[in-house]
Amino acid sequence: MQLTKTLGTSLIGALALGALSGQALAQDKGSVNIAYVEWADNIASSNVLRVVLEQQGYQVETTSLSAAAMWQAVAFGDADMMTAWLPTTHAQYYSQLQDQVENLGPNFEGTRLGLVVPSYVEEVNSIEDLASHADEFDDAITGIDPGAGIMSITEQAMEDYGLDDLELTTGSDATMTAALGSAIANQQPIVVTGWTPHWMFSRWDLKYLEDPQNAFGEAEQIDTVVREGLEDDDPEAYCIFNNFRWSPDEMGAMMLLNEQQGSDPYENAKQWVADHQALVDSWTEGCQQG
Template structure:
């Protein structure tokens, strides 16, 4: 006589406990959505996906939007995006910071040790930008660039003017630049491209930066995290994670190389890296 009611009571308690766990999990995951903007450079694809995976581990939903550099900065300034971890300062994105700096919040450096410039295969018999005109024909009279809105492209236009180069700057994307470089190296041809460190291509090929005696490209830069105004009030935990996010060129390089494997998905690579580097990620989440 007592068995059936007891079983019902136990089942009821189990259902209540299960419902409580589900509700708790839902509550833990219901922290809101963080909107991240980025520019489709291999370095920024890596970093933005890693930050996405870290924020998701902390219970946030995350949306990512790929934009041109100018549109990326504008999105944060207007509040259409919550954050970027792809601000190259003080030189590459100086124009954008000048334009919208009073509408955003700079959380500081997330990666130190970057460089910009013109890059050639190590076998190329040119060592300085100042000597490019003497070898213009070997480079088909052109410099292979990336997306036209990138600060690196604007600096390269300044380089062409400063050195009086007889080479035209051809715009494209990170992917088209790398494809042109790969094809030239396969055929042992000369090529000059706009590039930056960190980038996975330096791990794949033997390359060198051309000397920049006029220092148009400036010295070493850092990559900063920049957020919209009001994020600290609206989403303090997400703000704290973004503020704590910091890693090394070597760590970024690991993710970029993972992304170059055949069939690799940048988000899955980021998830794998986050899982394998929990000591680092927990520092961002709990720091």
């Protein structure tokens, strides 16, 4: 009797373990690689979608690349992204690779690019004004990584406005905002390459310089661009990428979490997803297969 009971218990345990293993296998839907650039909005969107996809059973890797390498990774079928600034910032990459990728349309609308100064810089209100005030800015415009679309646009803008006495310095989003924060702390003039959405506009009182020549173009959008064949290979992941949309307030909440010193964007994304479950559900609704 005891032996029968033991065997029965073991059998039940084995069946339960098998069921759990089968459940785990069913939930393991494969892997997704999200490529992004180290910009505040890119970090926010990539980590949020990583958490959402993981909740649906995917193993997700996020890969930080230069803008050029990010586009190449999608074109080669190695990654997908939610960070295509169009029609201007990433126009060069898109024109070269649009036949090798699939653009799912905007996930964020109402972006802006330009040159930005603290609002206390009262005598400079237009890009044109920089020519006669170059020495006040140490003859420099503080930029970000050299492969970023905004950098090539800024270089052309400097030519258009005759800013021969100014140098565009390179760095990263982090080094640019660090320089901006240091200048503001000391009430010093500084001009940086800026874009919206970005948390710096929530933290500091800043202004875009007027752009009468429209060198930085009109308002843009951020598009989701995926590898060709994703819809056939993985219709559920494709559906979630395609449904991903958020507003300036929703993205801003995530970026503000990331701006906190020492915070982890991935852990912040978990918190953000938990706080915005209704929106997240709209991204996954109707995507489950089988």
